[in-house]
Amino acid sequence: MSRPITELALHLARAFVPYPWQPVEHAPDGPLSGLTFAVKDLFDVAGYPTGCGCPLWLAQSEVKSRSAPVVQQLLSAGARFVGKTHTDELAFSMNGKNAHFGMPLNGAAPERIPGGSSSGSASAVSNGLCDFALGTDTGGSVRAPANHCGLFGIRPTHGRVPLEGVHDLAPSFDTCGWFARDARTFARVGRVLLGDDPLSLATPRLLWPEDLWALVSPEVTEALAPSATRVSAALGGASAPLPRMRVTQAVGEFTFEALYWAFRHIQGFEAWQVDGPFIEGFGPPLGPGVAERFAWARTVTEAQKDAGWTLRRAYSDWLDRQLGPDGVLVLPTMPDIAPLAASPEDALQDYRERALRLLMISGLSGRPQVTLPLARRDGAPLGLSLLGPRQSDCALLSLVEQIAEAATRGL
């Protein structure tokens, strides 16, 4: 069986890791029949090594004899595997600028970073090289590239999609998400990977988290506001402004600063638990940003991690009370459009720190979040997100379909 993507496409987008092509069997029929998909190179796929965006990791990888269960689920549903995609090094970046394997092309804004760490998957889908693609999202690794590449992207409820056979970054935050160009494909994949929601979200109550909106510039809010109105209308809400609320405290336990450090400490501690032995054992020369983050992660103490967990648990409970069983946040996915690819590392680092404050809410609370490519600014895409109750993943995907359908009707 020949490679389903031309060599030219492979090279032009630089989305795929150029492994020698090995066909992977899929069911002849199924709910995903006719769809092609790509897989971030953190997931095991039978017949391929798992490189994790790190040359020494790739070198020591065996060729896998079994695919990760989530990949197998897609194959069994009839989807056709087309290749493994680049990831930021050990998934510990939000940029998509892998120092060793290069930067996949952002199909929606070629002069801008694709975002990461699921950079190649977003690149492959945004360049039309497959219908959907798997990524992972720990602190935003699906949502950031979806925002940057103009795609639908989901970070499911933590723990809902199995991560066996997938390299961890920080397990208590890690999730398996995916990208698609259209809402229908996006939801079809969800129906296979998610099953049914155990709880129903009959009437979502849309909320406007004013503290999260305060993190983005007036220009970004202005670019996203019409989409928020359209979302509200599509979901049968009033055209009146959404009810405002806060997901952090201006003063108190749950400030952005406190939550940010809780997130960072837990993520850093876990990342070092996962990758520290490899980094100490093999001494990989990590790329810019990644090296500094792991060096920092190594310094995080158990006490800091434990304090982070105490705050995280209390915050998650507090947020549950703020949002109730049906609250769905309408928020900006990222602080802005994708930075230019030529941005210096410190500008990217600054962007990342701002982004984490938006992205961490779902991570800390384990809640699912979908981003929709509804707006544009300076010729580049900008995503609007819905963040729902835990286990409302399918309901969120249905909302996405409703919104998309309303858009095609010109609403």
Add this chain to the structure above:
Amino acid sequence: MSRPITELALHLARAFVPYPWQPVEHAPDGPLSGLTFAVKDLFDVAGYPTGCGCPLWLAQSEVKSRSAPVVQQLLSAGARFVGKTHTDELAFSMNGKNAHFGMPLNGAAPERIPGGSSSGSASAVSNGLCDFALGTDTGGSVRAPANHCGLFGIRPTHGRVPLEGVHDLAPSFDTCGWFARDARTFARVGRVLLGDDPLSLATPRLLWPEDLWALVSPEVTEALAPSATRVSAALGGASAPLPRMRVTQAVGEFTFEALYWAFRHIQGFEAWQVDGPFIEGFGPPLGPGVAERFAWARTVTEAQKDAGWTLRRAYSDWLDRQLGPDGVLVLPTMPDIAPLAASPEDALQDYRERALRLLMISGLSGRPQVTLPLARRDGAPLGLSLLGPRQSDCALLSLVEQIAEAATRGL
């Protein structure tokens, strides 16, 4: 069969590419029986990919089903393969600081670069992880690391050891060489890979190329001079100073400058012929120095390459006349001991440019050169070289054995 090197040793020296261990069969008996060897990751070895020090090259490499003939020759002679060793990226560096896979440890001067591009092979031998190791030498990639790591190293007569199954850098300069810690092992390998010399070098006439010695500092000359005297004595020469001569012209066609650019233009043109399609096709983010050299190589014109060849041929003939059938140059292998690992890239680049003037003589003339770890300076090793007539490789190895034997007798 378990890996013959402990995991600890693998990690500590960082000499080996950490591929999953695949045993490679060797003859139970033979002239190299009892010896272990490592192979630079430019050579195909059955059961392993060939990574060439470049992550995207590694990704696209198939696992090889056949070993390069030179590797097979060693296995058939009873030597035992212990692993593949790191190389500078696409072999286009002299430093051993691979931006993607790291820097192998220099076993003789741990705070200094191991030299490259055959960095891992020199590291493995200098750290005692194997008895000998294969490298390639285009512009000095065996001689530089041998100098830096205190090893015997050879660049054979061009074309004498087959390079099938080995990734090229610049084929008209590429050679297959090797490293060993002791003269006996060094020569044993040669007797297997070289066969007999077609011409005999009964009485080598040692010569002192004063223009090459003028390239190194008085301190380096001083450090090497006693070794040169010992070499002369060991080979039955007078204790009187060696006859002085020049291998370049101060004024004329064959100046260092002209020869240097002939070498660079031919090497650059060929390197781009070999690796340009891959670099253009896959866009690998090349490491510091390597990126600049390939970017420059791309600009070399066919006319520059042709002019280089015209000079090269004329020079080789001229040098033949200067040296006669029995002239053997005694020269410094490198400008100095290995630079510190922390040296900035421009200091390493400067060192490289000085080194090429010493190293290019054998490359331009196709002559074999051996380097002997006879001297030290500032606690680090310094090599002295013998450069002989084409096809005098075995004779040179015998001279090396004679010199080493004399040294053990305290001469």
